[in-house]
Amino acid sequence: MKMESSNPPKIVCFMCNWAFCEEEMRVPYNVNVIRVMCVGRMDPALVLETFANGAEGVLLVGCKPPDCHFVDGNLHAERAVKMLKKLLALAGLEPERLKLLLVSPLEDKDFSRHAKGFSEEVWKLGNSPLSKEEIVANLIAAKEAASAFRLRVLLGREEELTEFMNAYGEKIPEEEFDALLDDIVRAEFIRYKIHYLTRTKPRSVKELAQILGIKPSAVLRHITNMRRKGMIALDHVEGYTPLYKALEVR
Amino acid sequence: MRESQKDFEPKIVGFLCNWCAYAGADLAGVSRIQYPPNIRVIRVMCSGRIDPAFILEALKNGADGVLVAGCHLPSDCHYLSGNFKALRRVTLLKRVLKDFGIEPERVRLEWVSASEGDKFAAVVRDMVEQIKKLGPNPLKVMEEKK
């Protein structure tokens, strides 16, 4: 059961440089605003890092189309948020803790209303049922998955593939791409989680399956793929149980 | 232990037969299996070609370890029985190394097949560890003292 916490949640807000001007900014004390050039160009890993560092909610504020200073940064932001929400869910955090707010710089003048609203939404979610260590571990894994080449490529190509055409002159239906992304995000998250878990000490397939709450057969398959990619290696065998240890990935 | 030994990086010379061990080392590469960069490989056609003189020359020139690797016993040898000859020669050599004041463990004979990229990498890793423990080639140390 979720406990509603007594203190307002810690919120970090990444705000587009062009969204609100200084005079429009009355910020609640639990919200920390960090200005960025464009939310669309922000590294998704940074958001996960922010959560890992203790933020209970992250608000991304950008400009509504067609006002984006960088033409289509807002679209990038939408895609990144979609993927981030998948990763948050995998990490055991409510996807609602992340919100993308697109405002029109000319019309929208009241930031504090948005900030308070979001803050309350997050407050209602209460504390995560997972322990702090677990969440931090999950978020580190999620962050590393998000920084890895595979997800970055997919994120970078989504627009091209789903809205224009792929290399074969076909357009990939949004749902199809989304399903593929789901699978890959999940796989990458699990692999980086396995990687995280085996950094400090070698672990067995069964042990990993128990921690991850998935079938051992699935863990084994991930390990075969991680072996192929040079992420993990057999450390030693105890009796009938092989234990694996993470290899340094750079 | 001397100060410098702490970050001592051994130099290892590997004599690999073309058909099995060298192919296994290549497979480690294709599979991107990482191992420490301490080994320098010299390719020969057959482990039976590896003259104890080559090993001694390597030790004389400052190698901290020598790896000899060929096809698995008994029947993997491309040239029928070269691996047995290597076995005999290396075994004999290791016996006399002591007299030179060199730890026989610095010379290692391994069988690595063309599909054992993993094993090749593991052998190198293990050998680097082992030789780090042994410290630098005593011949080199003597040389330095002079």
Add this chain to the structure above:
Amino acid sequence: MAEGKVGAVLVVGGGVAGIQAALDLADSGFKVYMVDQSPSIGGVMAQLDKTFPTNDCSMCILAPKLVAAGRHPNISLITNSEVLGLSGEAGNFEVKIRKRSRYINEEKCNGCGLCAQKCPVEAIDTYNKGLTDRSAVYVEFPQAVPLRFKIDREKCIGCRTCQEVCKANAVEYDQKDSEIVLNVGAIILAPGFEPFDARLKSEYGYGRYANVVTSIEFERILSASGPYGGIVLRPSDGEIPRKIAFIQCVGSRDAQLGNNYCSAACCMYSIKEAIIAKEHVPTKLDCTIFYMDIRAYGKEFDAYYKRAQEEYGIRFVRSRVASITEDPATGNLLVHYVGEDETPRIEEFDMVVLSTGMQSPKDVEKLAKTLGIKLNKYRFCETKTFTPLETSKPGVYVCGAFSSPKDIPESVAQASGAAAKAMAIIAPERGKLIAVKEYPAERDVSQEEPRIGVFICHCGINIGGIVRVPEVVEYAKKLPNVVYAEDNLYTCSDDTQKRIKEKIKEYNLNRVVVASCTPRTHEPLFRETVREAGLNPYLFEMANIRDQCSWVHMHEPDEATEKAKDLVRSVVAKARLLKPLKNPTVKVTPVGLVIGGGVSGMTAALELANQGFEVHLVEREKELGGHLRKIYYLLEGEDPQKHLERLVKAVMENRLIHVYLGAEVVEVSGFVGNFKSKIRLSSGEEKEVEHGVVIVATGAVEYKPKEYLYGEDPRVMTQHELEEKIAKGEFKAKKVVMIQCVGARNEERPNCARICCGQAIKNALKIKEQNPDADVYVLYKDVRSYGFKEEYYREAAAKGVIFINYSDERKPKVTNDGGKLKVAFYEPVLKQEVQLEPDYVILSAATIPNPDNKRIAEMLKVPLTKDGFFLEAHMKLRPVDFQTDGVFLCGMAHSPKFIDESISQACAAAARAATILSKKVLEMEGIVASVDEDLCSGCRICEFLCPYGAIEMKERDGKIVAHVIEALCKGCGVCGTACPTKAITLGHFTTEEILAQVRAVLQEMEVAAK
């Protein structure tokens, strides 16, 4: 379509059989097109971990063949393709091929693998049997030939990542399927097999229970390059199993499924898998094999079977497993079976391996229809006993598992045999379609100082992304004798070859060093390049800074750069000493000598003559025919005597074959291409003949039993004696007992004699045919009616022939009790002693080696097995070659076998011989040993050590010195290492060269002042 015959052959299927056929054809002057559906060649053998009965690593022995086929100038690989249509006739066919798009330009792709590393999409890895994944752009396995990537269009999302990372610009998303038309004179079919789909045997739970795997999956699990890195693991939880069950005959010998044949190889591969599993598992592992009969019928197989039991403690349970269930809590499997004592049992295992049988590939009907060939009822290619390599369509031949399930050596023998068949119909066209390359005259560099050019490859970013290549180039420029160095994006690309040649001219280079990938794949290419520039190809050397440097030290750019420098320095040190080598040549006498005039010898002689070679055929007996003369009828129904008559006539009438009856070869000297032999004729005279090859076809003999009252009681006879009596109509009996394995599978001769089970079934059926009321009992250890012979076993059982198992501990007893012939034995079902009073006892006497083998082996300097049969060069891949070049074997001289198998081998021996006889001169590898006669002390150590007999002692100026027979030397260098006076050394790997490498790799060379 071209007129007349065409000197080219199409080989369909690029497994080990197809490769062997292609190599034999290409090596004897024919153009070969090899079509395979897969993106690379290698077939099922490329997936195997080890091979029985020698436990050789499968990839280690296959890879050299893959490479040889891949770079043979006369072989065109047409992969990812299928046959669409055929027209024309034997000698001149037109074949239409569809080449499916790879979406990768084969010419441009250099196999660097960057695309696969960066591809964001994963697909099921079919090479690893679905146990792991691969990327959507892929090669099947690292050693793939051709090493060209392919895009899995099903999975690819077209994200263009591969195109962007490919520095060779090889990705072509708009590549379309294409059709090509080939003109060939003959076709060889080698499409192989596919494993039975174990899901169809639903009671075994494959596909439902994670820890039930098929044998081919288990091969991948065992393989060091497999998904689990060679540790045996349970797919359900990654634990190492303690107890594995192997279940035989899954999809074979199964009338319910309609697969009423035996898959012939599963018993052996399961034994092998059990042995290897035990070797791989560090802790204790129990392996149990559930079988109906262990069919270890091949050469040295029973010895292997015995070792499995005695040395490895593998348990064998004779029982057909009823079903398998899973304990969902543990993933363990409960095997339900009826024990040997007839009681139902349930035994728990950690893992179950299903020995899935062989069946013809999926779309084989389509292929058969396209080509117009007949299939048998099991969808295998139809063949006949006396024409085992011929399909129903003239000019189209078959080999390997497509004609019947078989193991690797038989497939390889058939492949060579099919090649011989193809060669014969287009023999006049030999040499007409092959590429002959002209090279410029070789520059004499002997008086020049070494001038070395160094070319360092970035391999896209494979090397350059880690090793600082420009720094290595600058370093190389300062090395002694290096007059030029540069870096290339891809040193192997076509334009770089041109550049290397230009630089050789411009800088007057006389040594070339390339630092790039592995010499195992790329050395031949660069040697070719320097040769085209007028340099001797051995003035080239390679440093491997990718596979053994940048790829394995990806996170240590500094160390990797230093290592690359060391490796370049070491190789430059060697290059300074390199000497030009000549490829030794020997002239070939285009004549064959065949020893033995049985069905094998006659077939081999005829096949050689059909290709236009003269043959001396020497038979010890007064007439031709050998063993076949004693065979009167066959299981398959053909008339062997008629065939024999035809064969003898064909041999006697052939003008190219000289037959010597009642004669013996008494002396053989010389070596490949140049033998001289003495034949002692029936008149007692000796005749000397010159020839280029020898084929040993000395056959085998029937064992004369010492047991079971044989020779004491006339009612006890051998199968051959029975057959003769039946054929002459002299046999009448109401009750017959046959005893199997007489003189085989015992202490003295541990191996199976292979053909006796078939003989017993054949004669039992004949007795039943003549008198359906006759009682026939067959007392056996295992009924080894492998392949399609299984069907006759079933027929015999259905007709009332009673098969009763006996064990070594309780052998049958035959007695003469006051004139009554009695056989007593233990009946395992009734669990009691039974006594019969038959009219006759028929002994299935083993086929044992020709007693003359020993003499012939010594004369030819070739080895025998412990049993006394001839021992081939390699049990798996060189079944009809001897280690001694130019000497071949076939038929029962090799081991007992059926007629069709002997004929296949005889054709194979002829094809292998033709690879030599078809050449006017043989060119040998240049890396051979040489002797400094002044230093040689004549101690003979090298002569003793040489595994190839390539060293002989000769007199020179009054002293005995070693002399290398270059034609026999294989270049291992063992001799040089052992020579006490350093008189003998191996070219290109001389002691000085290697020592220079050793010193240079460890010490900075003096930086030459330039």
